[in-house]
Every structure is written in structure tokens, then in C-alpha cells.
Amino acid sequence: MILNINPTRQELIKLKRKQKTAQRGHKLLKEKRDGLMKQFMAIIREAKELRTNIEEKLAKGFESFVFAAADMRPEVMEEALSVPAKKTSLKSTTKNVMSVDVPQFEYKSEGDFLCYSLKSTSSELDSALKNFNDVLPDMIKLAQIEHSAKLLAAEVEKTRRRVNALEYVLIPNNAETIKYITAKLNEQERGTLITLMKVKDMMEQQEADELAQSAEV
């Protein structure tokens, strides 16, 4: 599609400059897309594996927890877990991957999860909590990886759209318009040249006529 601008030399210069920027941007964005894709593929496989793994372990944990809950009176259960002795803290820094801020979690825990009287609780509870305790670091790792993948995917999509818009719309349109303006300007130049030649011919003719007339007299 030819852009709707005046076919003048000034516009041509402007357009050529714009085209150059667009091509440069296109190249850079393409590289960014490839880089993002590489990062994305590296973590998504890991995320999938980790998730399958965790789902299995958690299912087991929940199962024993349900058994424990069935074994004990709800009030006792509530009481046993109401004051956790274990403290978890999560520190988060962000890492910049190809202009996407992805979180990096650092997880610390203090104390033991056994915060209740062993006498009044079922032993099933201990194993359930142990299961949970074992999965938790993995869960946090999964959170980091899966969330990073999600953020990267959004960025990949955005970048791909930009690359395509540049590649299939902006750059061809500009190129076509540049071609059109150049042709138009050349045409104009030829037109002027012809007019000039014609004028010169006419003037020469006139001069010759005048010379002939004066010779006659």
C-alpha cells in the first residue's frame, strides 16, 4: 500500500530515514524474539517436569493429611496447628531476562514443623506434614519457574507481533512508497528536461528567423 504523503524530495528523505530505523528495529526485535524463545524453551520443560512431580507428591501428602484429619477431632486438629513453630521467609529479587523482570525467590525457613503435642495427635499427621515440608521447596521453585515462563510467554507474544507488524506491514509499505516517490520525481525531472529542450529549440528557431529577416533587409 502506498502511503498517503506528498511525493516531494523532502518527504522522500524523511521516509528513507524512517525506513532505515524500521529495518534496524526489525533486526533487533527479531534477535530479541529468538533470545526470549531460547530462554523460554529452557525453562518450560523444567516447569512441566517439576509440576508433574509436585502434583504426585502433593496428592500423597493430601491423602495422608485427610487420613490424619479423619483420625482426630476437628478442634484438636485446629488447636494443634494454630500456633506454627516454623517460620518461613521469602526473599525476592528480580532478574532481567531480555527486558522482562522475572522473580528469583530465595526461601528460608526456621524451626521445626512439629509444633504440637505428640500425645493428642495422630502419627498420620506427622507424616502428612513431613510430606508437605518436603514438597514446599519444590513448590517455591515451581512458582519461580512457572511464573517466569508465564511472563516470558507474554513478552514473546508481544515481540512476535511487533516483528510481524514491521516485517509485513511497515517496511513493505515504506519501500513501496519510496519507490513510488522516486518514480514520480524522475518522471517530473524528465518532464522538465523535455520542456527545457523544447523551449531551447523554439528560441533557436526564433533567433534563426530573426537573423534571416535582417539579412533580407
Added chain:
Amino acid sequence: MDYKIAILGNHDAILGFRALGLETHDIATQEQGLEVLKKIREAEDYGIIFITEDWTPKLEKELLKLEGRALPAIISIPSQEGTTGEGLKNISKIVEQAVGSDILSNE
């Protein structure tokens, strides 16, 4: 800065995580869940939010508002009734968004 880890779900499902030092939020109704998520969104000091799979579809409205942020990370986990496949479906969705088709599904 220290961030909090929250876990959302049915009372019975998440009780066990309280002993591990996570912040548990019981949800019994949809309104309650949306309310909790809204509070989390406004507090801005949560690093990770785990939600049991049976609740994620019901809370989608608020979850969408939290999408695209660097934090918190929202992760669905299976509930005590086992996995519904929601989490893996979510991963497929992410792959589809990035690549265009789910290239990991038949591995």
C-alpha cells in the same frame, strides 16, 4: 524485602500448610475468595500465592487482574481430591501463547 507466601483453598485442604509457616486463607464461597484476592492485590507484599485447583476457575476474575505482574506468582496446586489437570493445562496454554502451538503435549 521479605514477601509473604499465601495459600488459598478449602479449610481442610490447606490447614496442613499452616504448620509450615505459610499464610492460610480459608475459602468457602466465591465472594470470600474474591475478597481475599482483592486484599492480596492491594497489600502488594505477597510473593507467591498457591491456590488449590478446584478454586482457580471460580476466582478467574480477580486472578486476571494479577496477571502480568512480576509479583506475586500465582500457582495452582492440586487439592485433596487429587489433580484435575488444570495446572498442566495451564502450562500448555503458556506454551501455546509463546510458540503458537503446544509442542510439549506429545512428549
